[in-house]
Amino acid sequence: MKASFRFAVTASLLLGASVAAIGSGSAATRGGIMTYGRYADSLFLDPVLNDANVDIWVLSNLYDTLLLPTDDGKGVQPGLATAWTVAPDGKSVTLTLREGTKFSDGSPITAEDVKWSLERAHDPKNGIWNFLLEALDSVEIKDPKTVVLALKHTDPAILPALSTFNASIMPKKAFEASAGATDADKAKTFGEHPIGSGPFMFQSWSRGSEMKLVKNPYYWRDGDDGKKLPYLDGVTFEVIPDDATRILKVQSGELDGAEFIPFSRVEELKANPAFNMVLFPSTRVFYGNLNVRPKLTDGTANPLANEKLRMALNYAADKDALIAIVTHGVGTPMSSFMSTATPMHVGEGTEFPLDVEKAKALMKESGLSGVTFSCLVLAGNVDQVSTATALQQMWSEIGVTLKIEQVDNATITSRYRAGDFSMRLSVWTDDIADPNEATSYFAYYPTIQSQHSGWKNDEVDALYEKSQSELDPKVRAGQFARIQELYKTGPIVPLFETPYPVVLKKSVKGFVQIPLGNNIFVATSLEK
Amino acid sequence: MLNPGFVIRRILQIIPTLLFILVVTFVIVRLLPGDPLSAIAGDRVTDADVARAKAQYGLDRPLVLQFVAFVERVLHGDLGRSFVIQVPVSSLIADRLPVTLLLTGMAALFAILMAVPLAFVAAMRRNRPADAIIRGAFQVGLSMPVFYIGLVLLTVFSATLRWFPVGGYGNDWADHLYHLFLPALTLAVSLAAVLMRNLRAAIVDVLGAEYVDFARAKGLRPRLIMLRHVLRNALISTVALLGPTIGVLLGGAVITETVFAIPGVGRLMIDSIYGRDYPVIQGLTLALAVVVSLIFLLTDLLQAALDPRVAQ
Numbered sequence: 044m045k046a047s048f049r050f051a052v053t054a055s056l057l058l059g060a061s062v063a064a065i066g067s068g069s070a071a072t073r074g075g076i077m078t079y080g081r082y083a084d085s086l087f088l089d090p091v092l093n094d095a096n097v098d099i100w101v102l103s104n105l106y107d108t109l110l111l112p113t114d115d116g117k118g119v120q121p122g123l124a125t126a127w128t129v130a131p132d133g134k135s136v137t138l139t140l141r142e143g144t145k146f147s148d149g150s151p152i153t154a155e156d157v158k159w160s161l162e163r164a165h166d167p168k169n170g171i172w173n174f175l176l177e178a179l180d181s182v183e184i185k186d187p188k189t190v191v192l193a194l195k196h197t198d199p200a201i202l203p204a205l206s207t208f209n210a211s212i213m214p215k216k217a218f219e220a221s222a223g224a225t226d227a228d229k230a231k232t233f234g235e236h237p238i239g240s241g242p243f244m245f246q247s248w249s250r251g252s253e254m255k256l257v258k259n260p261y262y263w264r265d266g267d268d269g270k271k272l273p274y275l276d277g278v279t280f281e282v283i284p285d286d287a288t289r290i291l292k293v294q295s296g297e298l299d300g301a302e303f304i305p306f307s308r309v310e311e312l313k314a315n316p317a318f319n320m321v322l323f324p325s326t327r328v329f330y331g332n333l334n335v336r337p338k339l340t341d342g343t344a345n346p347l348a349n350e351k352l353r354m355a356l357n358y359a360a361d362k363d364a365l366i367a368i369v370t371h372g373v374g375t376p377m378s379s380f381m382s383t384a385t386p387m388h389v390g391e392g393t394e395f396p397l398d399v400e401k402a403k404a405l406m407k408e409s410g411l412s413g414v415t416f417s418c419l420v421l422a423g424n425v426d427q428v429s430t431a432t433a434l435q436q437m438w439s440e441i442g443v444t445l446k447i448e449q450v451d452n453a454t455i456t457s458r459y460r461a462g463d464f465s466m467r468l469s470v471w472t473d474d475i476a477d478p479n480e481a482t483s484y485f486a487y488y489p490t491i492q493s494q495h496s497g498w499k500n501d502e503v504d505a506l507y508e509k510s511q512s513e514l515d516p517k518v519r520a521g522q523f524a525r526i527q528e529l530y531k532t533g534p535i536v537p538l539f540e541t542p543y544p545v546v547l548k549k550s551v552k553g554f555v556q557i558p559l560g561n562n563i564f565v566a567t568s569l570e571k
Numbered sequence: 572m573l574n575p576g577f578v579i580r581r582i583l584q585i586i587p588t589l590l591f592i593l594v595v596t597f598v599i600v601r602l603l604p605g606d607p608l609s610a611i612a613g614d615r616v617t618d619a620d621v622a623r624a625k626a627q628y629g630l631d632r633p634l635v636l637q638f639v640a641f642v643e644r645v646l647h648g649d650l651g652r653s654f655v656i657q658v659p660v661s662s663l664i665a666d667r668l669p670v671t672l673l674l675t676g677m678a679a680l681f682a683i684l685m686a687v688p689l690a691f692v693a694a695m696r697r698n699r700p701a702d703a704i705i706r707g708a709f710q711v712g713l714s715m716p717v718f719y720i721g722l723v724l725l726t727v728f729s730a731t732l733r734w735f736p737v738g739g740y741g742n743d744w745a746d747h748l749y750h751l752f753l754p755a756l757t758l759a760v761s762l763a764a765v766l767m768r769n770l771r772a773a774i775v776d777v778l779g780a781e782y783v784d785f786a787r788a789k790g791l792r793p794r795l796i797m798l799r800h801v802l803r804n805a806l807i808s809t810v811a812l813l814g815p816t817i818g819v820l821l822g823g824a825v826i827t828e829t830v831f832a833i834p835g836v837g838r839l840m841i842d843s844i845y846g847r848d849y850p851v852i853q854g855l856t857l858a859l860a861v862v863v864s865l866i867f868l869l870t871d872l873l874q875a876a877l878d879p880r881v882a883q
Contacts, residue, residue: 083842086656094608094616171620227627231657250656250666251834251842252740283738283832287722291730292737292832453605453847460609460621471614484614491617 070268071552071568076277079562080289080301084251084282088237089230090211091163092170099208099474100560104256104278106211106239109138109157110202116326116558117386117476119206123152123240123263133197133514136205140188145261146214147244157190158182159215169226172209174483175200175475178511197512199519200477207475208561214238242273242565254280264565274553274568293318293546299569300547300554302562305425306370312546319549322373322542323556326382326473326481329374329430331356331418331536332459333466336497340463347416347465350532351409352443357395357536359402359441360434366539368433369426373544377537379527380485384558387478387523394537402441416465417446419455427468430538459495466536469494472560478523482507486530496534503529573875581871585864589857593645596856597638600849606630607654610847628654630849641853650857651850655843660854663839668858670740671835673747674827675820677755678762679813685759686766691797693767694774705767713764717823721757721830728753738832754831758823762816769812773805780804807878814870817863 085098090106093099103111109124124138144152163169165176178198183191194201204210217238223229237245242264243256257277264272281298283289286305290312292298304312304320312320333356337348346352362376375383378390406412418434420427428449435445445466450458458464473480483490487507488499503526510522543556553566608616608624625631629640644651650660693705712720729737741750777783778801786796825837836855843851875881 168623171616231652234657249834250658250663251838252832281739281832282834284838285738285830285832288725288738288830288832291725295730295733295737297737297739451605452845453603453610456609457605460618469614491614494614 071266071274071566072570073268073270073274073568074276075569076279077275077299077551077564077567077569078279078281078297079564080283080292080298081280082282082284082286082289082303085254085280087231087234088245089234090208090213091172092227092230092234093208094171096472096560100556100562101280102208102211103241103561104243104564105237105241105245106208106213107144107241108206108208108210108212109140110206112203112206112476112557112559112561114555114557114563115324116384119202119476122206123157123212124205127202129201133199133512134194136192136194136201137185138190138192138205140190141263142188144240144263146217146238146240147259147261148214148217148238149261150214150216152212152214152240154184154187154190156215157212158184160212161192161210163213163226164209164211170209172207172474175204175207175209175480197514199510199512199514199516200475200479203476211239243278246277251282253282256280262565266566273565275564278564278567290546293548296548299551300545302543302545302556304544304546306373306541306544309371309373309544317549319547319551321545321547323545324384324558325541325543325556325560326384326471326558327543327560328377328380328382328471328540329369329426329538330377330380330469330471331360331434331466331538332469332494332496333534333536334459334462334464334496335534336462339465340461345416345465346411346414349409349411351405352411352414353532353534353536354395355402355405355409355441356438356443357402358398358405359437359443360395360536360538361397361437362393362395362539363397364437365430365433369430370539370541374539374541376539380530380533380535380537381478381481381527382473382540382558385473385478385481386476387520389524389527394531399440406441406443412442413444414442415444415446417448419458419464419467420447420449421455421468422449422451430468434536460491462492462495462497474559476559479507479511482510482523482526485535486526486533493534498534500529500533573872574879577875578872581868585868588864589860592856592860593642593853594638596853597641598634600844600847600852601634603847605847607847607849610845624654645857650854653843653848653851655846655848655851660850663851664836664854664858667834667836667839668862670747670833671821671824671828671837672862674751674755674833674835675758675817675824677748677751678758678820678824679817681755681759682762682766685763686770689763690767690770690774693771694778697775706771709764709767712760715760717757717761717826718830720760721754721827724753724757725830738830740833751833754827754833757831758820758827761823762820765816765819766809766812770805770809773808774801777801777804803877807874810870810874810877814867817866821859821863 083097085101086095087093087098090102108122110119111122113120123141123144125141126139128137140154146152161182165173165179167173178194178196178201180193180195183193185191218229218233221229221232223232242259242262244259246255246257248254255277258273262271266272266274283292289301290308293301309320312318333347333353334345335348336345339345366372366374376393378392378394379388381388418431420431431447438445455467459467485494486503488504506522506526510519513519513522545556547554550570552568552570555563557563606621608621629637652659653663689705693702696702725737729735735753736750739750741747783796783800786800824835825841828835828837840855
């Protein structure tokens, strides 16, 4: 099942690529500005100090990294570095820099820029993403074309880490010349008019309304026609928070594409011959997060500390029904706490297939009766409200009363961070093509107490720590397989995973949203 | 002629109001659960990250000290910098407030243009079919949710007929007015309904007043009676209503700006509250309080000009 799913994903990607190639003839059309509707604006265009997906997902158009993620989001390919070797002891990585690369202001990219950028990204004082380059000890410039990354310990995820947004190579001189006393102040000024070496460069930004990117004339990659990418002259992001309006804008021809199409509209748009309704494979998972501490913050006993009850909840939740109700059939059941698009994911079909009898038996074994607890739900979020309502009904069959508490996001976050919750509904996406990030947050206690659930498993913690320096991919895969096995008794109710729904005009070719969420416009073209 | 003492008194009254609003918003946003960093980064922040960010933004200091620092900055004309998007609050407000003011201004104008003639027709044809139709239509307008009116107008006039763009704000003045036409119309519907009902009732009242009978008896021409006596007197109570409805209008602007993708302060406010972006919430509340106070001042002065007894 897993193999066939992966095959399906790969096949659909290949198919998408070949359709794009056929549609465009021998070479893609050059020119044109693509307008793309986003549900929210970016916040802050610094790849190191940013916090949110609204930034991360578009940064790769402005900034370039030494390595680039592959379109399936699982591997790396050459970027600003043409070759890389990991030392046999795993303690260093030697990278060969590409000849003749320039930033969008025309200044050359030097080894000094590389060293400075990676060291800044690695500094724990800078933002929350420094953990991605935690293993980095120092960056040595061997010669103008070669940098050596010395590692504190072996890190099997170092290559994918070099392809993430926070490892973007930035112009040291231009950054340091920005107004401001501290790095954070300079970042604020620099972020107002960022300079990178991605396929596009920043032109203008009217906050909350639109951001204009134009072609970077110095970009290094070649297109199918042997000339420099990108094909487009520019990309304009328009911010349209209302789902219905975003779709109307595509229908009226004012946008070439739009993201986050509500699942309820997917079928209708698929049926429209003017559009290409694409469901890009993603690492996005929906799950219920449970607090498993013996006592709640108000001092009362917490029934969810009982593992049998958690198992019962899992078997009593009908994932297929939820997928039909909430995603209109677009999702697939989770088969592990990690998405199927995460490397080293293990699991088949539905992790806890519906079995009400088994759930009832487990309830009996748990020794609990008349269980009541509450679930934090994001107010006004249709997906979450309908999920919670459906679960409420499903769990009533096994004698569990679920109360729904609708609150805003900041309230949810502060309450679950404080351990003041029984259950909350949540969504996760990976930022790196490695199982380490998801595992660190979901299962490894020291990071954030396993999603603030209070769940602690010594074997999982030990395995995770070993996996962070294990270089043998087979052994490492074994470690993650075991972690996923152990996590079956863990603090979540795995529900379903969903793709990224993007609607594009038929004329748009070559646009990709990779499983990590990045919007890739580098090989996008507008055909007649 | 306006009484200067009244004008000065009214202006001075604004100061304690603004001070009160300053205190209330400062305290209320901090009573909300959640902090800026958690609100943005969600699952991924650790306790150490939160502590670091709190120290960086001075949120680890006692509330009183934070308030004193805030008031000091405001008195120096500095509203601070957004925690979330790292931009000075004053420049955000300068970018966004004109958009919302233009939108609400257009909406108020549309509402008046709709309400005044219709109120006249309804009042003159009281309890006849025309009156019933006008009142019925406005009843419908008043009971439809703003987002629904917006979507209907968008679907008909933008997506289907293609007369107007689907949302956005445009690039120059003519373009702004073109883009804001449908959103302003959306906002105007409910406001027009309120004004119309009030004005119609006022006209009906005034028409029955003795001074109108007297004017008629003097043999004044009906048009002159309508303009000089009926309209002027009926408008007094409606103008008084304009001030408070501006608040309602700004509330409606939040929804209208979301549906029509207009970068105004309504959407900025919602985003800032969700992101617990304290400096933006405070700065924006203050700016809106100033705007609303000025509108109240203007409506009071207008009312005093129409009816000198108000200034007594």
